[in-house]
Amino acid sequence: MTTMFKRSAQVLAITALAFGLAACGKSEDKTAGQKLDSAISQTEKAAENAGTKIEEGTVKAGDAAADALAKAGEAAGAAVDKAGEKMEEGAAKAGAALDDAGITAAVKTDLIKAPEISALQINVDTKAGAVTLTGTVPSEAVKTQAGDIAKAAKGVTSVNNNLTVKAG
Secondary structure: OHHHHHHHHHHHHHHHHHHHHHHHHHOOOOOHHHHHHHHHHHHHHHHHHHHHHHHHHHHHHHHHHHHHHHHHOHHHHHHHHHHHHHHHHHHHHHHHOOOHHHHHHHHHHHHHHOOOOOHHHEEEEEEOOEEEEEEEEOOHHHHHHHHHHHHHOOOOOEEEEEEEEOOO
16 A cells, blocks of 8 residues: 555656646746746645645545455455556656656756755756756855756756855
8 A cells, every 4th residue: 555655646746746837837927947946836735735635545545445455355456466557657657758847847856855955046947858057055065966966867968057156
């Protein structure tokens, strides 16, 4: 059940991110980085709400599934395994569909996860897999770390680290 929950959460997060990114095109007055920041914020809220609902549903579904597995035996176990494989295939297809917006979102999300980096001070733009980082950071070490994070994201072909070091 835990693997199914993780896969469901991943697919839901990717879907929420896609909807958030679709909303980016609605405002002409914002930069791409600002649009992305807004989309990420909305996606995080949606994912958090969805996560709570998934957890509640998982508890209920887990109890029902346990009863069903006990009654159905090996046949039910095989069905659960097959469903898990289908979810993994779906997640792999969703991961393979990353385009420039998806790469930008992935890099921005990874920057947010780094506690020493203020992701709101960094703009991330992607064209044909080439990521460009602009903005200010407090040290050369943070600039290097941001570049390394961008390089590690799936689908990135190159990184132009144009971050400016500005001690605050």
